Amino acid sequence: MNVHHRHVLSLVIQSDLAYVTTAHSCPIYVGDPINILSILSDYHVDEVLIVLQGYRSNPERIPNIVRSLRLTADFPLSFTGCIDTQLDIDNFFHSGADRLFFPAKRTLSNTRLIEYATHRYGQQAVGLSVDYYKFGSRRIVPLLEPTRNVELHAFTDLFNSSLISDILLTSVLHSGTEQGIDFKVLDESCLSNCPNPLLLSGGLGYFLNETMSLCAEHHPLFSGIASSTSAFFLNDHSSVLVSLPFLSNRYQ
């Protein structure tokens, strides 16, 4: 079938400056966000997830930064962070966002925001981000424990509600071990039967092409992998096709 699993790069923007993150380290400043997206456009990246941080005290600046990024990038732009009200949602979409990712923990307790976003901007524009290991207070995966976890029904109801498109599953690597994706947990979770495209995240520096295939085998709706843009910017650009093997394969 003609499916190209996508590689979503995440980029942190704070105070109108761009940062990348690496495992267990502080964000590293990499430059002006517009320049960064221009470079990524030249390399035909699949998609970028912008993580906005520190804008809650001055949300009026969000439309400008989103609009500037949108006019620069010729690829899909998703956003997360600082989405607290219906006005925030309108501002993001009116400024050119293609998709918003809402945090699962807050969304489970109040679906009002995603209902508004879906009914105005469409289901395909609303994603859900779930932190695999840090969800809940016990640092275990609640999805593994269907009989003991009251939140499971809320999750499955949400998956089947026609309110969301992608599920972005973060920290899906074996916690802290850098030993690859925890497929056992993934297989046994309620996510194995959900109807939503699944994005896996957790440190692409360790991913190989085979990992993408393995992910596809373990979830029929596996859609791609999300990773920090650090693989790009912490290496010289000549290594970009090594760091982003899925891109190099597509255009061979």
Place this chain on the structure above:
Amino acid sequence: MTTIGVLDVGIGNSLSIVGSLSRLGCLYKRVTSPEDLQTVTHLIIPGVGHMSSLMSTLQFTGLDTEIRKFAQHHYLLGICLGFQLLFDFSEEGSVPCLGLLPGRVLSLATHAQFSTNVGYRTIFPNGPASPSTPLAPFYFTHSFFVPPTLETTHISLISHSLPIAASATNGSNIFGYQFHPELSHSHGRILISNFINLK
């Protein structure tokens, strides 16, 4: 003289189209009212939105009727939601659409058992006489789809058994893409360029 219009009624990602036109060095006008339509020769209807929200906005402004009239003599391009808008009816909100192309927009969740088709997909020319060579991947993101019709020029396969209309035309002046050419790098830029150069 060619004047490109981009529909901008608060539903739809008009800025992604504007960015694409700017990269092509093309001037454009925002179309927010029926009066604006009188000043353009080509109209692009962008994607991202809910069909019932878009249709109610078009009806409120009177643009639904005016776009139908516009499409009788001018060039029209619908992208994603704008593509679906061209057909007769959508299950997204169960609303009648513009009816410029025959066909119905169906729900993926109901007809394909998954919620959203998202990612880069190759497309194939439709019809037995067409070559089977796949074309470059384009970016799709949609939860509703149009089954192939006689007006379908290209299809995409979102599962082994489910072809969808990737593009359609009336054969003269109305065009639509289910995918997003403006988000599909240089491949998509060529499609936008082709449309704005139609005379």
